[in-house]
Amino acid sequence: MKDQIVVKLNQIRNLDDRLLLKNVLNDVFLNLYEHSETMYRQLEERVFAEMAGLAESYDIYAAAAPRQEIDPVHYFLRPMLTADLAAREYDLANIMPAATSQSQYPLMKVFFDCDYRMLRSILNSGRIFRGAIVTDQGSIAAAFTLRPDLSYREQIASLYEAFINNNLPWKTINHPYIFRFAEVILQQWERVPGAEEVVREIKVDFAEYGPYVHYDTVPLWNVETLQLPGAGFPLPCEDKINFEHTISLEAAGPEHGYLAAVSGEQNIRYVRRTGQALTIVAPEQGRNTWDIIRIIKPAAGKIEKQKYPLVSNAKRQAFSDILAERSPRVIRTEAELRRLVATFVAAEDLSLSRLEIVRRGQAGPDPGERYEMNFFMMDEIRRADWQNRLLLYFTTTAQDYFLIYDLMSFIVAEVQLYYPDYQCEGILI
Numbered sequence: 001m002k003d004q005i006v007v008k009l010n011q012i013r014n015l016d017d018r019l020l021l022k023n024v025l026n027d028v029f030l031n032l033y034e035h036s037e038t039m040y041r042q043l044e045e046r047v048f049a050e051m052a053g054l055a056e057s058y059d060i061y062a063a064a065a066p067r068q069e070i071d072p073v074h075y076f077l078r079p080m081l082t083a084d085l086a087a088r089e090y091d092l093a094n095i096m097p098a099a100t101s102q103s104q105y106p107l108m109k110v111f112f113d114c115d116y117r118m119l120r121s122i123l124n125s126g127r128i129f130r131g132a133i134v135t136d137q138g139s140i141a142a143a144f145t146l147r148p149d150l151s152y153r154e155q156i157a158s159l160y161e162a163f164i165n166n167n168l169p170w171k172t173i174n175h176p177y178i179f180r181f182a183e184v185i186l187q188q189w190e191r192v193p194g195a196e197e198v199v200r201e202i203k204v205d206f207a208e209y210g211p212y213v214h215y216d217t218v219p220l221w222n223v224e225t226l227q228l229p230g231a232g233f234p235l236p237c238e239d240k241i242n243f244e245h246t247i248s249l250e251a252a253g254p255e256h257g258y259l260a261a262v263s264g265e266q267n268i269r270y271v272r273r274t275g276q277a278l279t280i281v282a283p284e285q286g287r288n289t290w291d292i293i294r295i296i297k298p299a300a301g302k303i304e305k306q307k308y309p310l311v312s313n314a315k316r317q318a319f320s321d322i323l324a325e326r327s328p329r330v331i332r333t334e335a336e337l338r339r340l341v342a343t344f345v346a347a348e349d350l351s352l353s354r355l356e357i358v359r360r361g362q363a364g365p366d367p368g369e370r371y372e373m374n375f376f377m378m379d380e381i382r383r384a385d386w387q388n389r390l391l392l393y394f395t396t397t398a399q400d401y402f403l404i405y406d407l408m409s410f411i412v413a414e415v416q417l418y419y420p421d422y423q424c425e426g427i428l429i
Helices: 002-010 015-052 092-100 116-124 151-165 176-180 207-212 319-326 334-343 345-349 404-418
Strands: 061-066 106-112 129-135 138-148 181-189 199-204 213-215 217-221 223-229 243-248 257-260 270-273 277-282 289-295 350-358 388-396 422-428
Touching: 061 176, 092 181, 106 116, 106 138, 106 176, 106 199, 116 138, 116 176, 116 207, 116 404, 151 176, 151 257, 176 181, 176 404, 207 213, 223 243, 243 289, 257 270, 257 277, 334 345, 334 350, 334 404, 345 350, 345 404, 350 404, 388 404, 404 422
Parallel strands: 388 422
Antiparallel strands: 061 217, 106 181, 106 213, 129 138, 129 199, 138 181, 223 289, 243 277, 257 289, 270 277, 350 388
16 A cells, blocks of 8 residues: 555646655554554454354364373373373283183273274184183183274263353364274183282283284373362352352463363363353352363474374364354355365374265265264254265365275264264265
8 A cells, every 4th residue: 555655646747746645644644544554453363263262172183102101291191081191000800700601891092093994804804813811820822803992082072062061062073093992802711720820921822913913012192180279269150059169270380271171079060261261050069179170282393293193173263264163154165175174183194075965865976085083972953863874975185094084084084063964975986
């Protein structure tokens, strides 16, 4: 604008008129223009800040690492189960009754870093693996099988309940590592060890799958549970039943995401989050401390490299994406579906090539290349027997990446939340 004014002024041939107009513009118009520009920039910053809100504070980051390499004071990542930090121990007092009654007692966990198709074939095969139980008195030949480890999936289901009870929208947790753990189950052994024997080691021959098997691997995420005290005295609510408890977040860090852990011990009516505090409304008056789930927000530039890649369910903070989140309307166009897929950071190596709708009852491809990540959602209002299938065909620039099918499963799970009247499937081409 200033350059245009200079050009126009230079075109005035009468020097007196040019000087007069220049003084008027400098004294009035340019100051008004600069003031308007400043106010516009401030308004733009406020709009972006308000629209971003606290949504990104609830992004879940996930990784996995060998137990020996885990930093117990890591600023960001925490083990999903603290029991995983302890060294493996084998208790014959628990193993022998289970083996005698032929019940499935898990001896240990193993982690597979192969792609999903191979992992699925391993866990569904029912294959028996040979090995040995090494005690202080010798080696006992044994046979073992595998079954999926569900302990970490239960943590995801509990977090889902916390989101719903705190009135926050749910985003699929992109944690592919928890689906790669299996429990080693004792099927039979050559002899029953004596009560005085001590198990030193359990060896399993996984044959051709051996290179993909890892022991003492721990899944990590940026979630932890804290006990935070209430600030001041609880205020009685207008209903004369509940009390309003305020928990200051200044010391714990207001930039992080917080959820009140709703359980039998914490009877909570609802939760409200403000910038510096968490307000809990509950019928309890004398409660001093509360179990609070903190979702740690990583600091920019401080993310440390793990053995296995860090993944998340974070979205790119483009203006159009923020605007779409603030106005949640499902637009049923292919362009909108492509925009939705591209918003996720996890889709960096994936590109939606095309989509296809298969009518109910019509035969179609059944690739089985993805799995359900929101397996715990049982309250959806939809009928699977009435659904058409929405097939999403993806291409990738990382065909050999062992998590590529997991990342596709995450994207499809998010698309399923936006299009519940379809049965969404993903196919990698």
